[in-house]
Amino acid sequence: MNRRDFLKKTTKALALVSVTGGTGLLFHNRKISRYGAIATKANDFEVAANVSLPRIALARNPDPIAALNRALDAIGGIKRFIHPGERVTIKPNIGWDRTPAQAANTNPILVGEMVRLCLDAGAAEVVVTDVPCNDPRRCFIRSGIRQEAEKAGGHVILPVEEDFVRTNLDGELVNIWSVLKYFVFTDRLINMPIVKQHSLTSCTIGMKNFYGILGGQRHQLHQQVDQSIVDLTAFCRPTLTVVDATRVLLRNGPQGGSLDDVATENSVICATDQVAADSRGAEFLGLNAGEVGHIALAEKSGLGKIDYRSIGYKEVV
Numbered sequence: 001m002n003r004r005d006f007l008k009k010t011t012k013a014l015a016l017v018s019v020t021g022g023t024g025l026l027f028h029n030r031k032i033s034r035y036g037a038i039a040t041k042a043n044d045f046e047v048a049a050n051v052s053l054p055r056i057a058l059a060r061n062p063d064p065i066a067a068l069n070r071a072l073d074a075i076g077g078i079k080r081f082i083h084p085g086e087r088v089t090i091k092p093n094i095g096w097d098r099t100p101a102q103a104a105n106t107n108p109i110l111v112g113e114m115v116r117l118c119l120d121a122g123a124a125e126v127v128v129t130d131v132p133c134n135d136p137r138r139c140f141i142r143s144g145i146r147q148e149a150e151k152a153g154g155h156v157i158l159p160v161e162e163d164f165v166r167t168n169l170d171g172e173l174v175n176i177w178s179v180l181k182y183f184v185f186t187d188r189l190i191n192m193p194i195v196k197q198h199s200l201t202s203c204t205i206g207m208k209n210f211y212g213i214l215g216g217q218r219h220q221l222h223q224q225v226d227q228s229i230v231d232l233t234a235f236c237r238p239t240l241t242v243v244d245a246t247r248v249l250l251r252n253g254p255q256g257g258s259l260d261d262v263a264t265e266n267s268v269i270c271a272t273d274q275v276a277a278d279s280r281g282a283e284f285l286g287l288n289a290g291e292v293g294h295i296a297l298a299e300k301s302g303l304g305k306i307d308y309r310s311i312g313y314k315e316v317v
Helices: 003-021 030-035 064-074 108-120 136-142 145-151 208-213 218-236 274-285 293-300
Strands: 056-060 087-092 125-129 155-157 164-168 176-180 188-192 194-198 202-204 240-249 262-271 313-316
Touching (some): 056 064, 064 108, 202 274, 262 274, 274 293
Parallel strands (some): 056 313, 087 125
Antiparallel strands (some): 056 262
């Protein structure tokens, strides 16, 4: 089933529940639980703080694998984040039917290397998945992510209807919603966004990338987009955020298309603070993170720091 068919069926089902259960547009009413079990997140994905290590590091290198490894080593290395026998879910941005050069999706080489690192650290399984905006099969293949992840030993999941579970996100705005189960039932979660301009939110980096865990008509959340992003950020709380700034989409995001809109930056950010990661990533777009609605709201909500230098920041080459 492709995403369009899935959304049609989901829309009909949600409309029926709304009528019979008296729920609101965003399923805020907890009475929906009588129509079936509501899942809750299986684990806390975050790692313990380590005051001797920076919480964010940026590496610059024309070789994306070298950039990733140097940034990761600067904040403690892969074995700080992944332990033997753990199940890992990696969340790249695979939202668009675009090639790697167009910089609408996460660099596939980075995704493949992260799969390899996790398996080398002893992970029992590494799942790579997303809920795309364009046709899922085309997105997974044309982005290059399916090929690179599978070559590295990852389990690439093209979502189908049965993969979604109704989940309590317990947010200010987003409560009960359809969530791809691999982001609920796992031991570790690695967020791997790309830095892009976004027509609605000024930028999409790490926190906005979590829209890709949702099924249903998630575009409805755009009515209060900043709060919805913060709710998703508070729910997910990833083990690690790896920001792809190897190629940055400066204009016409989030889908892009023209190579003229892409700048080569050869940079990778690794962070344990989601807000700091987005704050540093926003600078590639010439943005002041404190003036970006969802980033400012996330800091106000206690999810991290915009002033990334205040929590330990390191640049390496």
